[in-house]
Amino acid sequence: MTAAREQPLELTAISHNEGVDAAVSAARRVIASLLHAGDGSAAEMKEVADRLNAVADHLDEHAPAMDQRMVDMWSGEGITRHDPVTGPENTIAPPLHLTGKDDGSVEGVVALGLPYQGPPGHVHGGISALLLDHTLGVANHWAGQSGMTAELTLRYHRPTPLFEQLTVTGEQIAVDGRKIRTRGAITARGEVCVSADGLFIAKHLPRPR
Numbered sequence: 001m002t003a004a005r006e007q008p009l010e011l012t013a014i015s016h017n018e019g020v021d022a023a024v025s026a027a028r029r030v031i032a033s034l035l036h037a038g039d040g041s042a043a044e045m046k047e048v049a050d051r052l053n054a055v056a057d058h059l060d061e062h063a064p065a066m067d068q069r070m071v072d073m074w075s076g077e078g079i080t081r082h083d084p085v086t087g088p089e090n091t092i093a094p095p096l097h098l099t100g101k102d103d104g105s106v107e108g109v110v111a112l113g114l115p116y117q118g119p120p121g122h123v124h125g126g127i128s129a130l131l132l133d134h135t136l137g138v139a140n141h142w143a144g145q146s147g148m149t150a151e152l153t154l155r156y157h158r159p160t161p162l163f164e165q166l167t168v169t170g171e172q173i174a175v176d177g178r179k180i181r182t183r184g185a186i187t188a189r190g191e192v193c194v195s196a197d198g199l200f201i202a203k204h205l206p207r208p209r
């Protein structure tokens with residue numbers, strides 16, 4: 001499909017490198033560092049666990065109540081601050097940063113490290129599915145008609161490498177009533193590693209209020 005847009009548009013929240021975003025960046029480092037650490041000594045790891053639990057206790061003590069957090073997180077920029085693929089507030093997000101292109105598609109570039117490993121040196125297939133499900137969803141948003149994933153068909157063409165630049169794309173193909181067809185791919189070094197075809201159904205769950 002084509003869309004009369006002239007400039008690529010940011011479709012995901014930008015990390016502010018301060019406040020919670022900076023804390024999340026630090027937490028991502030902790031996750032990667034723990035994976036690199038090996039067993040270490042029991043004493044060291046006990047101390048690390050105690051310190052991390054103290055941080056979590058501090059955050060929990062000062063956080064608003066969960067129902068208030070649910071309301072707050074769906075206001076303003078909505079999902080883009082906290083989703084598990086692009087969100088700068090979400091430690092498990094790589095994060096992928098997506099922009100809308102003038103041909104109506106969306107695209108982002110990301111390199112994935114050890115926390116996302118499946119086969120040796122390569123990305124876990126479920127992580128690829130996560131990236132593509134979300135990217136197809138954002139492509140629908142960019143195209144103007146979005147919905148919930150009803151079917152996601154993945155083809156794993158070749159192993160997806162860790163530590164290399166991956167390009168993740170999504171494009172809405174067709175809308176037929178409430179049925180939305182969308183496709184996308186993850187490529188590395190110009191070769192398709194994973195391709196996806198999605199069926200989305202136009203439906204939106206109510207936001208907490």
Ligand SMILES: CCCCCCCCCC(=O)SCCNC(=O)CCNC(=O)[C@H](O)C(C)(C)COP(=O)(O)OP(=O)(O)OC[C@H]1O[C@@H](n2cnc3c(N)ncnc32)[C@H](O)[C@@H]1OP(=O)(O)O
Pocket residue numbers: 079080133134135136137138141147148149150151178179199201203
């Ligand atoms: C900037 C923001 C970006 C946000 C990006 C976020 C992306 C993330 C996307 C997700 O991960 S969404 C979460 C994962 N998906 C779900 O949890 C969906 C769970 N399933 C449902 O809620 C419902 O089953 C669904 C909304 C998919 C459909 O239920 P409905 O009751 O609304 O639809 P209905 O049963 O009336 O069916 C409507 C049509 O769709 C068809 N259909 C429904 N589900 C289908 C299915 N699974 N496969 C094939 N066709 C399906 C159905 O046959 C029918 O076709 P016809 O109109 O021709 O009769």
